[in-house]
Amino acid sequence: MxxxxxxxxxxxxxxxxxxxxxxxxxxxxxxxxxxxxxxxxxxxxxxxxxxxxxxxxxxxxxxxxxxxxxxxxxxxxxxxxxxxxxxxxxxxxxxxxxxxxxxRINYSSRRLTFYDTAFYEYKICKNCEVFPLEFNMMKPYINVAVVLKEAPTKKVPVKLLIDSGGSDAMWLFENSHPDIVPPLNYFEDYLGEGLSGVIYGKRTMIESLQIGKFLLKNPTVSYPDSLSVAHALRFEERNGSLGASILKRFVVTFDYKNNRLLLKKGGHFNDAFRYNMSGIELVYNGKVLVKEKEAYNTLGAYGENQQASNTTVSINTNYKYTFKPTYKIYKVSPGSPAAIAGIKDGDVLIKINGKYTFNLKLEEIVHQFYQKENTKINVVIERNGIDYQYSFRLKNQLK
The missing domain is CATH 2.40.70 (Cathepsin D, subunit A; domain 1)
Structure with a gap:
C-alpha cells in the first residue's frame, strides 16, 4: 500500500x-x-x-x-x-x-478480492456457510464450539476473535469459561510476540473444533500465559482466537458492513494439523556476500559452422559476488529435539539437509520443521566462527 x-x-x-x-x-x-x-x-x-x-x-x-x-x-x-x-x-x-x-481471501491462490458491498451477492453452495459476526473494539468475533481432550464428550461454546494475522490454529484462554481448564498433556512453547513483548504458553491439541456444519478434528491449540494476554482479557466474553491455520482451510469472505462471515470449504480443509516439531524459531539475520561460480562456454577457432570433430569448446569460469540472506536461531524451546541435539539460541544456520540456507527463503526452511514425526533434519550451524553439524528427528511432544 x-x-x-x-x-x-x-x-x-x-x-x-x-x-x-x-x-x-x-x-x-x-x-x-x-x-x-x-x-x-x-x-x-x-x-x-x-x-x-x-x-x-x-x-x-x-x-x-x-x-x-x-x-x-x-x-x-x-x-x-x-x-x-x-x-x-x-x-x-x-x-x-x-x-x-x-x-474475499483465497489462501490457496494467494489472492485478495475487494468487492463493493452494495453489489456483492452471496452464492449458496453445499460447502458454504454464512456466520454472524460480533464486534468489540473494531475486532470481529465468532461463536463456535470446541471439544477438549479433558472432556471428550462435552461441547464447550466459545467466542473467538477472528485473527487472520495469527499463524496458530487457535488460542484458548484458561479459565475464561468454567470448562476451559489447563490442559493435561502439553509442552511449554514460544507462541510469538506482541507490541508489549514475547508471548509464551502451553501448546497442545483438542479433540475437535465445530464451526457451524464444519468439523475439524485434532486441531492444535495454544494456551497463552495469562499475564501476556491480560490486555485481551479486558473483553470478558472472549475465550480465545481463531488463527490462520484454521482460516487457510477455507475461502474466507469478510462482510463487516452486514456483520457477516462466509466460509467455503477449501482444498486444504482435510490437511493434518501440524506444528513446528523442531523447537527452533528462526529469524532473518541480514545478508552476507557469497562467492559463486559463473561458468560459460566459448567456441574454439574453427567456429560453430565446422564439423563437430573440428570444433573445440572451452569452459571458462568466472566468479561473482552476490548478497544472500542469512538466518539465525532466535530461540530453541527447552526439551525440544533441537535443544536435546545441542543447538543453541543465536546459532547461525548455514545448511539444512544438505542445502545452503542462503539459497532458500525463510518459509522454505521453516516448512521443513512442520513435516511428519521422525523426519530427520541435518543442519550445519555457525557458532563463534566455527561450523558444527547436528542431526535430530522431529518429535510430536503431544503424545
Whole structure:
C-alpha cells in the first residue's frame, strides 16, 4: 500500500482495529500529519510502548483510496516482524480496510478480492456457510464450539476473535469459561510476540473444533500465559482466537458492513494439523556476500559452422559476488529435539539437509520443521566462527 505517497508493506490482520506502522527508517519519510505522542499496550508482559498518533493521512491500494486515515507509529526496535517473516514489513492494517469493502481471501491462490458491498451477492453452495459476526473494539468475533481432550464428550461454546494475522490454529484462554481448564498433556512453547513483548504458553491439541456444519478434528491449540494476554482479557466474553491455520482451510469472505462471515470449504480443509516439531524459531539475520561460480562456454577457432570433430569448446569460469540472506536461531524451546541435539539460541544456520540456507527463503526452511514425526533434519550451524553439524528427528511432544 501507499501511505502519503510512500509504498510500504502491510500485514492484513482482522485481529487489529487501528492501523499500526513500525520498522521505519529515515528513507521511509511519510510526512505524517497532525501528530501527538501516546502510549500503546499490546500483547506481552512488558510496559506500554511509546507511539505517535497521526491523523489525516492518505492510504491507497491500486484504485482504492482514502485521505483521512489515523495511523499509530511505534518505535519499539524489539517489535520486528520483518526478521521473523523474512520480508520487510512496515505495518499492520485491519479494520480500516475491512470496514469499507467485502473482502474475499483465497489462501490457496494467494489472492485478495475487494468487492463493493452494495453489489456483492452471496452464492449458496453445499460447502458454504454464512456466520454472524460480533464486534468489540473494531475486532470481529465468532461463536463456535470446541471439544477438549479433558472432556471428550462435552461441547464447550466459545467466542473467538477472528485473527487472520495469527499463524496458530487457535488460542484458548484458561479459565475464561468454567470448562476451559489447563490442559493435561502439553509442552511449554514460544507462541510469538506482541507490541508489549514475547508471548509464551502451553501448546497442545483438542479433540475437535465445530464451526457451524464444519468439523475439524485434532486441531492444535495454544494456551497463552495469562499475564501476556491480560490486555485481551479486558473483553470478558472472549475465550480465545481463531488463527490462520484454521482460516487457510477455507475461502474466507469478510462482510463487516452486514456483520457477516462466509466460509467455503477449501482444498486444504482435510490437511493434518501440524506444528513446528523442531523447537527452533528462526529469524532473518541480514545478508552476507557469497562467492559463486559463473561458468560459460566459448567456441574454439574453427567456429560453430565446422564439423563437430573440428570444433573445440572451452569452459571458462568466472566468479561473482552476490548478497544472500542469512538466518539465525532466535530461540530453541527447552526439551525440544533441537535443544536435546545441542543447538543453541543465536546459532547461525548455514545448511539444512544438505542445502545452503542462503539459497532458500525463510518459509522454505521453516516448512521443513512442520513435516511428519521422525523426519530427520541435518543442519550445519555457525557458532563463534566455527561450523558444527547436528542431526535430530522431529518429535510430536503431544503424545
Amino acid at each position: 501507499q501511505v502519503n505517497g510512500k509504498e510500504l508493506n502491510f500485514i492484513l490482520d482482522s485481529g487489529v482495529g487501528a492501523t499500526i506502522l513500525f520498522n521505519l527508517n529515515p528513507s521511509d519519510s511519510l510526512n505524517l500529519r497532525n501528530i501527538e505522542k501516546i502510549k500503546l499496550q499490546g500483547l506481552g508482559q512488558e510496559a506500554p510502548v511509546d507511539a505517535i498518533l497521526s491523523r489525516g493521512n492518505e492510504l491507497s491500494l491500486t484504485n482504492i483510496k482514502s485521505n483521512n486515515e489515523k495511523l499509530y507509529v511505534i518505535f519499539n526496535d524489539g517489535f520486528d516482524l520483518s526478521s521473523k517473516l523474512g520480508t520487510t514489513i512496515h505495518g499492520i492494517i485491519g479494520y480500516e480496510l475491512f470496514k469499507s469493502f467485502t473482502i
